[in-house]
Amino acid sequence: MRIILLFFVSISAFSQGVCDLTNGVEKGAFDAPAAVCLGEVVNVKDRSGGTDIKYIFGYRGQAANLLTPTRTTPDADWAFAAKGEYTILQYGKKNGKDMYLCKKVVVRENSEPIFSYSGCNDNRVEIIIPNDPANNFDRYTIDWGDGNPPETVNPSDLPYKNYKDLVLPRTINVNGVFNTASTCLASSSKTIPFLGGTSGPRNDPNLGVIGQLILESADKAVLTISGSHDPDGYSLYMTPQGTPYGFTPHKTGVRPGDVSISIPDTTQSYCFYIERFNACGIEQSAEICTVVLSDVKPIDITTQEVIWEPYPTRMTSFPNEPTYGRFLTSTTKLIKEEDGVELPEITVSGSPYRDNIDCQKKYCYRIQAETSGQLYFYTFAGVSLSKQICVDKEDFHPPKITDAFVSVSDANTSVVTFKDNSSWTLVRDKYLLYRDNGTTFTEIMSNPTEALLTDVTVDNSQKSNCYKIAFVDECGSTSDLSDPFCTIFLSEANKGQLAWTAPTPFADIDVADYEVESFDENTGTSSVITSPALPATQLEYIPDLSGFVEEAKFRIKTTRADGSVSYSNTYTIPISVKLLLPDVFTPNNDTHNDNLQIKGTFRRITKFEFQIYNRWGNPVFTSDDPLRTWDGNFQGTMAPADTYTYKIYAQINDGTEVSKTGKFLLMR
Secondary structure: OHHHHHHHHHHHHHHOOOOOOOOOOEEOOEEOOOEEEOOOEEEEEEOOOOEEEEEEEOOOOOOHHHOOOOEOOOOEEEEOOOOEEEEEEEEEEEOOEEEEEEEEEEEEOOOOOOOEEEEEOOOEEEEEEOOOOOOOOOEEEEEOOOOOOOEEEOHHHOOEEEEEOOOOOEEEEEEEEOOOOOOOOOEEEEEEOOOOOOOOOEOOOOOOEEEEEEEEEOOEEEEEEEOOOOOOOEEEEEEEOOOOOOOOOOEEEEOOEEEEEEOOOOOOOEEEEEEEEEOOEEEEOOOEEOOOEEEEEEEEOOEEEEEEOOOOOOOOOOOOOOOOOEEEEEEEEEEEEEOOEEOOOEEEOOOOEEEEOOOOOEEEEEEEEEEEEEEOOEEEEEEEEOOOEEEEOOOOOOOOOOEEEEEEOOOOOEEEEEEOOOOOOOOEEEEEEEEEOOOOEEEEEEEOOOOOEEEOOOOOOOOOOEEEEEEEEOOOOEOOOOOOEEOOOEEEEEOOEEEEOOOOOEOOOOOOEEEEEEEOOOOOOEEEOOOOOEEOOOOEEOOOOOOOOOEEEEEEEEEOOOOOEEEOOOEEEEOOOOEEOOOEEOOOOOOOOOOEOOEEOOOOEEEEEEEEEOOOOOEEEEEOOOOOOEOOEEOOEEOOOEEEEEEEEEEEOOOOEEEEEEEEEEOO
């Protein structure tokens, strides 16, 4: 047990990362900066006194046996290619043991601090610095351009939001400052333009805007929002197109970036805008609405229609709507892909649009509305993109065939007859037959024309088999499958009682009634024995078997209104074999009763034995042919008048056996 435990610990230490190892190892030492700017070289200097010093710049927790050095000198340097937080691993040997030490270094991006501004009435400016991961500076300074010393903002003060009453335009500087790595470029100078007053149109890069609205699916929209970094975010309003907005926002605390929204009714267009309260009052964005792409409908082999709901020509009323005017124009474009390749945009005037196609290719469509205009005194632009609808002729299913039925042949195979009555106008390439395999319908054969389809792989005397029919057109589209149609399976519910299955053999209608047919034993001709026909609810029938000698054959017949007939399998009820022998026979050559002959039905007999014994038990006649007779002679002489016994044994073709014994009197 002790050896196993030690082995386990050794393997565990060997396989884990090395930054946290303390037992059995020495601690390394090296100098390195805590932070650098992107592109700046990280210089490290060994202070461990160890040997065989190596470094990994960007260690990711590898096991000791997997370490691959990036530098192999005691003092080394490295320039990271991307911003982020990295681990520098030093490892080597010291005092005869492994030595490890890990240190973190932050690589900062040479970027401006993220902030937003807004102004109003040409005399007020608002500055917002958000608590954003990209704002990783040690402090911030704001020079409002008013002659006062710059204002200092610490990271603990974020998010920062403040305004001052200042005459516009003016230049304002917002700087990000690092205590280390002073080479980082992190200052920003902004000139705040005239943002208020009554003249326009104007541009404001910090005004809340929904610049893009994409329907990723029919019930999911993604809005791309830009604007202020207000810590309270924006309120997002949503309403069905043509319905005034309510006072309660759909979502609050919305910040710049992508926002996902569920669409309640996929057939309805919904409109959106955002709003916030800034230093001057209410700031509202322009409105943008979803584009509803309704359908892509094939017209013929070379044309299909793209159908969508038109984009609104005027804006919905806002709940806090001021008296300022607003203007809107929109351009609608068709975005089309052909076999995965996006084609040049098509400017369209209205729905529907008829597109010329190659029916062997796959097409995908979207409708894009490009909006622009003026809200209050500010210009705006937006793009709304509908969901995508793809049409692949292989995925399209023309209307089904309904005229089809199945009947059972004399060989108990299935014979499917159909007429192509689908309304689809394209030329047919082939017809497909499907059979139920117990869990689903599987294609089993095809034929280029409307010919009989015979399924020779089934035995309908064992069970019912169900089918569906379809076609493939010249563009490769497979039609909807027909309704199922099934062979009628005839069997016995009880001895002498016929029973059959209920599923209809016709794809278009249910069975109206049934007729039972029987076959003449001698001629093989069939005739109906049920008059009137049996109702569709009756699935059993007891036939009269008295007129049959050896076997009674039956089948079920049902007829469609157009005269089409479907038959079940033929079912045979065997008639019991009867063997009779007279009590007396007189072999006296008077031509009457001169031979002892078995009477009965012999056709079903597969094995036969007939023996006659005298009073002493000696056999006087033996035969394996039920048609052979005894003339009363034994070994060339006439058997004496007496009482004889007999034994008859017969084996029937269904495996049953018949045994009969008795006596008869021979008289001369």
